[in-house]
Amino acid sequence: MKFRLLMALGLIACAPAYAQFGNLLKGLDVNKALDIGKKTVDANKEYTQEEEIQLGEGLAAGFLGAAPLHKDERLQRYVNRVGRWVAAHSERADLPWTFGVIENETINAFAMPGGTVIISHGLLKRLQNESELAGVLGHEIAHVVQKHQLQAIQAGAKGDLAATLGKEAVGSRIGRGGDAFGLKSQLANAAVDLAKNGFFLKPLDRSLEYEADRMGVVLAARAGYDPYGFVAVLQMLAQVKETDEAGIMATHPSAADRIAELEKVVPALEKYAGQTVEPRFKQTVGK
Amino acid sequence: MRWHSFVLAAILAAASCLVAAQEQAFTNRSTELKDKGAPEGRTLATLPDNTSVKVVQRSGGWTRVEASGQSGWVRAFHLRFPTVVESSSSGGSMLGGLFGRPKQQQASIATTGIRGLSADDFKTANPDVAALGRLQSYRVDKGAAERFAREARLVSVSISYLMEEATSSKGRR
Numbered sequence: 001m002k003f004r005l006l007m008a009l010g011l012i013a014c015a016p017a018y019a020q021f022g023n024l025l026k027g028l029d030v031n032k033a034l035d036i037g038k039k040t041v042d043a044n045k046e047y048t049q050e051e052e053i054q055l056g057e058g059l060a061a062g063f064l065g066a067a068p069l070h071k072d073e074r075l076q077r078y079v080n081r082v083g084r085w086v087a088a089h090s091e092r093a094d095l096p097w098t099f100g101v102i103e104n105e106t107i108n109a110f111a112m113p114g115g116t117v118i119i120s121h122g123l124l125k126r127l128q129n130e131s132e133l134a135g136v137l138g139h140e141i142a143h144v145v146q147k148h149q150l151q152a153i154q155a156g157a158k159g160d161l162a163a164t165l166g167k168e169a170v171g172s173r174i175g176r177g178g179d180a181f182g183l184k185s186q187l188a189n190a191a192v193d194l195a196k197n198g199f200f201l202k203p204l205d206r207s208l209e210y211e212a213d214r215m216g217v218v219l220a221a222r223a224g225y226d227p228y229g230f231v232a233v234l235q236m237l238a239q240v241k242e243t244d245e246a247g248i249m250a251t252h253p254s255a256a257d258r259i260a261e262l263e264k265v266v267p268a269l270e271k272y273a274g275q276t277v278e279p280r281f282k283q284t285v286g287k
Numbered sequence: 288m289r290w291h292s293f294v295l296a297a298i299l300a301a302a303s304c305l306v307a308a309q310e311q312a313f314t315n316r317s318t319e320l321k322d323k324g325a326p327e328g329r330t331l332a333t334l335p336d337n338t339s340v341k342v343v344q345r346s347g348g349w350t351r352v353e354a355s356g357q358s359g360w361v362r363a364f365h366l367r368f369p370t371v372v373e374s375s376s377s378g379g380s381m382l383g384g385l386f387g388r389p390k391q392q393q394a395s396i397a398t399t400g401i402r403g404l405s406a407d408d409f410k411t412a413n414p415d416v417a418a419l420g421r422l423q424s425y426r427v428d429k430g431a432a433e434r435f436a437r438e439a440r441l442v443s444v445s446i447s448y449l450m451e452e453a454t455s456s457k458g459r460r
Contacts, residue, residue: 057419058414060419060422061415061418061419062409063409064414064415064419064422065412065413065414065415065418066404066408066409066411066412067408068415069418069421073425076422076425077425077427080425080426080427081427081431081432081435082435084426084427084428084432085433085435085436085441088432088433096426097426098423098425099425100422100425104403104404105403106403106404107403108403122403130439181416182416183414183416192414195409195412196409196412197410198409198410200409201409214448215448217449218448218449221444221446222443222444222445222446223441224436224442226347228345228347228363231348231363231364232345232363235312235363235368236368238370239368239369239370240370241371242403244403244404244405245403245404245405246403246404246405246408247403256367259364263364265449266348266449267348267364268449269446269449270347270348272444272446273347274444275439275441277441280438
């Protein structure tokens with residue numbers, strides 16, 4: 001924690017030089033750093049949809065810097081079609097929904113404010129049919145619909161000190177007229193700092209994950225998919241052991257706990273015998 | 288049949304003897320083995336808690352299993368799935384028996400199999416604005432999503448979100 005605090009302060013001191021960790025602590029003036037600029041990410045502000053989208057774009061750009069997109073465009077478009085169809089059944093159907101597959105073998109999926117959802121190839125290749133993918137994307141879509149990540153950013157719930165100071169770092173850059181990363185908005189630049197400070201490794205509150213699970217299965221069922229696809233995903237995840245910092249075990253409640261929570265509600269969906277859509281999935285994701 | 292060819296084969300490819308292994312599970316309560324995946328199916332047997340079963344097929348809320356020589360359907364929620372690579376310390380005896388090979392070896396192979404993302408990866412990465420543009424170019428509009436859904440005969444259903452209060456509705460059908 002202390003190291004991260006120093007890291008964040010270092011970012012303030014020499015904002016453009018992220019890689020030069022050796023120089024981080026030189027010439028550091030904490031008070032000055034904390035004074036610089038207004039917080040770009042304001043805890044009390046109600047964000048417009050446009051601002052929310054800009055935050056998400058910055059997070060996505062930061063994310064993709066660490067985890068390159070999968071090169072298979074057919075795969076990317078397939079995941080976008082499934083995701084867009086599921087999202088169309090949400091209360092925020094008109095967001096610019098954007099789905100992406102990263103090459104990485106980590107097993108996880110990630111939601112960003114404004115409607116960007118990323119799934120890792122490591123997770124995708126372990127799925128068996130489209131209803132399972134719809135369940136995973138439904139969970140992430142639910143996070144966006146409920147603005148879980150946005151609220152976490154604002155509440156500083158992600159928010160150990162390092163992340164909070166990350167926001168200040170942006171203030172400093174913008175104070176210098178900085179569009180440091182070539183992104184279009186200050187908010188997007190602010191979000192890049194969040195990504196750097198570990199935004200994607202911090203768990204949300206368990207209750208929010210359970211809520212996203214409950215909503216995600218309904219979204220998938222609304223779109224005509226078998227709601228039990230997501231239960232099968234969790235049963236698969238229960239069998240996987242991983243030690244990955246960005247993995248699903250590190251950032252979510254245990255699969256067994258999530259299954260137990262879903263059992264409270266999912267049997268009510270049994271009458272909606274949706275489709276699994278296996279052939280199309282196998283054909284596209286196939287091996 | 289389901290995931291073993293991906294997870295087990297991927298993780299344990301080095302141990303080729305395991306490629307044909309079946310997905311294993313245990314009952315997490317005493318449950319009825321039915322002749323079809325439906326509440327009205329005929330009960331073939333009652334499986335006690337912690338019965339070892341082999342997963343054959345999934346269909347909605349029901350999972351077809353083989354258990355002590357019998358084949359039938361149990362409720363999906365009545366199964367638990369052990370971590371395949373459980374080390375020898377806990378619950379190891381069952382797993383070792385199931386897979387018929389040393390558990391130690393399973394653990395060492397599997398835990399090195401997944402290369403993920405670290406805090407350092409995020410910290411040191413610079414934002415990739417070009418990749419963001421590429422990501423956004425993959426978007427599809429609602430119309431394309433609807434055509435895609437029709438191809439698979441996916442039909443929209445109106446369902447309200449499930450609150451936990453609605454859970455006592457086991458008999459709601």
